Amino acid sequence: MSAPTPEAPTLEVRDLKTHFFTREGVIKAVDGVSFQVAPGEVLGLVGESGSGKSITGFSILGLVDAPGRIAGGQILFQGRDLVPLPESERRKLRGSKIAMIFQDPMMTLNPVLRIDTQMTEAVLAHRDVSKARALEICREALVKVGIASPDERLASYPHQFSGGMRQRVAIATAFLNEPELIIADEPTTALDVTIQGQILHEAQALCRETGTAMIWITHDLAVVAGLADHICVMYAGRMVEQGPIDAVLDRPAHPYTVGLIGSVPSRNRRGGRLFQIPGMTPSLLNLPEGCAFRSRCPRADIACLEEPPVHTATEGRQVRCVHPHDEPLEEMLS
Amino acid sequence: MLVYLLRRLGQSLFVVAAMAVLVFVGVYAIGNPIDIMISPDADQAEMEAAIARLGLDKPLWEQFFIFVGNALQGDLGKSFVYSTDAVSIILAKLPATMELAMLALVFAVFIGVPLGMIAGLRPHSLAGKSIMAGSILGFSLPNFWQGMMLILLFAVLLKWLPSGGRGETAELFGIPFSFLTLDGLSHMLLPAINLALFKTSLVIRLARAGTREAALQDYVKFARAKGLSSQRIVLVHIAKNIMIPVVTILGLELGSMIAFAVVTESVFAWPGMGKLLIDSINLLDRPVVVAYLMLTVFMFIIINFIVDMLYCVLDPRVRLSEAKA
Ligand SMILES: Nc1ncnc2c1ncn2[C@@H]1O[C@H](COP(=O)(O)OP(=O)(O)OP(=O)(O)O)[C@@H](O)[C@H]1O
Ligand SMILES: [Mg+2]
Numbered sequence: 001m002s003a004p005t006p007e008a009p010t011l012e013v014r015d016l017k018t019h020f021f022t023r024e025g026v027i028k029a030v031d032g033v034s035f036q037v038a039p040g041e042v043l044g045l046v047g048e049s050g051s052g053k054s055i056t057g058f059s060i061l062g063l064v065d066a067p068g069r070i071a072g073g074q075i076l077f078q079g080r081d082l083v084p085l086p087e088s089e090r091r092k093l094r095g096s097k098i099a100m101i102f103q104d105p106m107m108t109l110n111p112v113l114r115i116d117t118q119m120t121e122a123v124l125a126h127r128d129v130s131k132a133r134a135l136e137i138c139r140e141a142l143v144k145v146g147i148a149s150p151d152e153r154l155a156s157y158p159h160q161f162s163g164g165m166r167q168r169v170a171i172a173t174a175f176l177n178e179p180e181l182i183i184a185d186e187p188t189t190a191l192d193v194t195i196q197g198q199i200l201h202e203a204q205a206l207c208r209e210t211g212t213a214m215i216w217i218t219h220d221l222a223v224v225a226g227l228a229d230h231i232c233v234m235y236a237g238r239m240v241e242q243g244p245i246d247a248v249l250d251r252p253a254h255p256y257t258v259g260l261i262g263s264v265p266s267r268n269r270r271g272g273r274l275f276q277i278p279g280m281t282p283s284l285l286n287l288p289e290g291c292a293f294r295s296r297c298p299r300a301d302i303a304c305l306e307e308p309p310v311h312t313a314t315e316g317r318q319v320r321c322v323h324p325h326d327e328p329l330e331e332m333l334s
Numbered sequence: 335m336l337v338y339l340l341r342r343l344g345q346s347l348f349v350v351a352a353m354a355v356l357v358f359v360g361v362y363a364i365g366n367p368i369d370i371m372i373s374p375d376a377d378q379a380e381m382e383a384a385i386a387r388l389g390l391d392k393p394l395w396e397q398f399f400i401f402v403g404n405a406l407q408g409d410l411g412k413s414f415v416y417s418t419d420a421v422s423i424i425l426a427k428l429p430a431t432m433e434l435a436m437l438a439l440v441f442a443v444f445i446g447v448p449l450g451m452i453a454g455l456r457p458h459s460l461a462g463k464s465i466m467a468g469s470i471l472g473f474s475l476p477n478f479w480q481g482m483m484l485i486l487l488f489a490v491l492l493k494w495l496p497s498g499g500r501g502e503t504a505e506l507f508g509i510p511f512s513f514l515t516l517d518g519l520s521h522m523l524l525p526a527i528n529l530a531l532f533k534t535s536l537v538i539r540l541a542r543a544g545t546r547e548a549a550l551q552d553y554v555k556f557a558r559a560k561g562l563s564s565q566r567i568v569l570v571h572i573a574k575n576i577m578i579p580v581v582t583i584l585g586l587e588l589g590s591m592i593a594f595a596v597v598t599e600s601v602f603a604w605p606g607m608g609k610l611l612i613d614s615i616n617l618l619d620r621p622v623v624v625a626y627l628m629l630t631v632f633m634f635i636i637i638n639f640i641v642d643m644l645y646c647v648l649d650p651r652v653r654l655s656e657a658k659a
Contacts, residue, residue: 063558095561102559107552112574112649121570122560157650173560 009036010078010180010213011060017072018052018059027284029055029068031237034318035230037181037213042204044228044245045217046260050281052237053217054103057183060215061100062090078180096126099174100183101203105167105191109158115169116154122176141172145202164195171199175206182207185217200227221264225249230316233257236282236292239310243317253317253324255297261329291322299323342642346635353631354405358398361624388414401624410628411621415614420625424607429509430500431599431606434526435591437513439584441530442537447580449534450541451568455549457542465538472535481528481601488524496521498603525602529595533587540583544576578648585641593630 018030030052037043045053058064060075062082075082077098082090102108110118119138120131129137135154142150145168158166167187174182184203188196204227207214218224224231225245232242233254241254252258259277279296288294290305297304303322310320385391389400401411410421453465472480489497501521504514512518548554549572557567596608603609607626614622 061559063555091561091563093561094559100556100559102552102556104552108556110553110557110571110575112578113571114650117570118557121562121566125561125563125566159650170556 008079009038009076011215012036012076013056013060013073014076015073016056016059016075017070018055018064018068019071020068022067025285028237028287029284030059033073033232033234033237033239035232035239035242037215037230039180039213040208040211041230042207042214042216042228044224044231045215045234046219046221046224046231047234048219048281050236050284051234053219053234054185056234057100057185057215057217060181060183061094061098062087063094092126095122095179096177097179098181098183099177099179100185101167101170101174101187103186103189105163105170105187108170109166111158113157114154115156115158115161119154119169119173119176122173126177137176138172141176142169144175144206145169145172146198147172164191164199167191167195167199168202171203171206175210175212178210179212181213181215183215183217186219188223189218189220196223221249221260233260236287237284238292238320239318240293240321241317241319243313247317249329251325251328253313253319253326254293254321255299255323255325256293258325258329259296291320342639346639349635350628350631354402354628355398357624357627357631358401359394361620361627362394362397405628410625413614413619413622415617415619415622420621421629423622424610424626424629427605427607427610429511430604431592431595431608433511433513434522434529434598434604434606435588435595437522437526438529438533438591439588441526442533442587443580443584445530446534446537447541447573447576450538451545451573451576453538454542454545455568457546466542469535469538472531472538477528477532477597478601480531481525481598484524484528485601495524497524500605525598525604528601529591529598533584533591536587537580537584540580541576544579545572548572548575574648578645581644581648582641585637585644589630589634589637592633 013036014034016030016033017028020027020029033052033056035043035045045056047053055064055068059070060077060082062085064070070083073083077093082093109115116135116138119141120134123129123134123137124131127134138154139150142153147153147165147168153161153165153169158169161169171187174184182203187203188199191199200223203214203216206212216224216227228245230242231245231248233240233248233256235256241248241252241257248257249261252261256277263276277296282288282292282295289307291297291300291308294300294304301323306322308320308322310318311324312318382391389397392400404411408421409419412418413420413423416423449465449469453462456462485497488495499521500512500518502515502517503510503512504518505511506514512522554567554571557571562571592607595604595606596612598604599606599608600612611623611626613619614626
């Protein structure tokens with residue numbers, strides 16, 4: 001994996017807060033998340049189910065549904081803050097400069113429209129080209145994601161495709177307008193392992209080739225380890241730790257990250273006991289005061305009743321913890 | 335595809351046969367046409383001659399087989415009252431009912447679908463709530479009462495539209511139609527609205543439910559993520575999905591609209607098949623009633639078939655799997 005060159009980031013998210021104002025109360029689905037992604041770089045956004053990963057992605061795209069809205073923070077895309085932009089401006093960015101691939105390939109394609117309709121409309125929405133040219137662009141995109149006989153595929157309906165094939169179509173659609181940023185929301189979870197590997201590889205190659213920045217959302221650390229340059233770990237809507245992938249995986253500082261890594265089976269720890277984070281994810285409706293991970297944390301004490309500050313250490317590493325780990329992973333787990 | 339068609343044909347034949355028995359026996363059970371058709375002071379000989387002429391002296395099963403035999407040759411019997419072919423009497427009234435039902439269908443689709451989609455997209459807005467309230471009224475107020483209110487308002491009070499009859503007609507392929515003349519159209523408007531009100535309410539509900547469901551689907555969110563305009567998302571991605579249930583239900587309802595336009599035709603004195611049916615039942619003109627019901631069965635079968643075909647066109651998933659089956 002090449003070291004990321006210090007370029008101006010494609011995207012910089014600063015202290016993003018996306019809240020849902022429901023009848024039962026305010027759900028802080030995203031509550032203080034900051035990260036950045038540079039061109040050609042992959043950021044892994046990791047966290048367990050319900051930690052706010054998808055909502056972070058939708059916030060960047062401007063697709064948060066009511067009763068949710070962005071309650072604070074900035075989303076700087078190529079230096080411009082997207083939060084105050086009107087819907088018409090955001091729409092112009094969606095699908096052209098910022099694209100997204102969704103979690104479930106079985107649901108993302110409209111069952112009653114042909115693939116060519118669904119792909120060309122993405123081109124025609126942003127570019128002033130003829131239909132024939134748009135079709136040509138779509139065909140090239142399908143070939144790039146490894147779909148044979150694209151003409152036949154274009155004339156088909158989604159139900160004639162397997163899950164892996166549909167996700168390739170979704171990926172090809174995302175790349176159609178050569179976006180600067182792609183948000184991939186667990187695009188491989190619904191697929192089997194071999195297809196998963198292929199798709200990971202293809203997406204990564206496309207990003208490197210085109211200099212597209214990518215946010216890869218997943219709950220699977222193993223996927224991120226082989227793919228991302230940076231990692232941002234979320235817990236209950238908050239960023240708890242982030243930094244370069246190797247640094248974080250080798251010396252995780254936040255107890256939650258340690259727990260996550262410990263619960264992934266690993267070859268060099270074969271036979272060793274698998275670690276399990278005790279307890280359950282807290283409900284976002286009534287989060288306890290202070291650190292949200294407190295109740296499940298082996299290191300928690302009275303100091304954790306206060307909202308933990310974010311420590312910024314070297315190499316762009318950040319940790320939101322009062323008692324961060326300071327030793328290599330091997331020592332912690334032994 | 336061929337297998338599918340053949341199978342459908344077989345099912346249809348079975349339905350026709352079953353209906354023939356039911357209809358014939360059912361109609362035979364009501365009243366005695368002789369009492370109505372022959373003057374009470376006719377003597378025994380005249381009476382028996384009339385009964386023999388109408389074929390009523392034979393036992394039920396024999397009458398039935400004569401009926402079936404004739405029906406297979408396209409003859410559904412002669413009217414007791416007019417002494418002419420029952421089918422041609424009905425077919426003469428068919429265009430009037432057809433054009434009324436068609437116009438009502440057009441109203442139901444072009445008013446119901448957009449209103450339903452608005453209500454589905456903005457369920458909590460004033461517009462959405464008013465539309466739903468209106469559709470509840472359309473559902474629950476009795477059809478004849480709605481018709482009379484329409485007459486009261488537009489014909490009696492405002493004097494904008496005529497209250498009954500077909501108005502001026504013009505011929506198309508030798509058949510008189512009202513919709514071809516302005517006067518005829520003005521006569522059609524009120525009965526068509528009356529006939530459409532219930533179906534419009536139905537379509538509003540279908541379209542609203544479909545829209546609400548579709549709007550939450552991932553493919554709509556993905557369409558938005560592609561940067562499509564909201565018009566395109568609503569008019570293509572959502573509309574195409576909700577058309578499947580709307581077309582299915584409306585197709586089936588078209589049959590009932592044609593077959594049972596009885597109330598509307600009676601209220602607006604519209605000389606269609608529905609009015610003919612009421613008149614024939616009153617006169618105990620059995621062959622016309624039987625022929626009417628048999629034609630209705632045929633019509634339902636044909637309409638269902640067309641709906642299935644349309645459904646295949648609209649829903650690609652059905653198209654392939656059914657064709658293979
Ligand atoms: N429409 C909504 N109304 C209220 N709360 C919502 C809504 N959508 C999301 N949330 C809240 O936001 C939280 C984060 O959701 P999100 O989809 O981002 O989780 P995630 O990290 O992507 O999880 P997963 O791995 O399961 O996809 C959810 O736990 C939920 O409580
Ligand atoms: Mg998610």
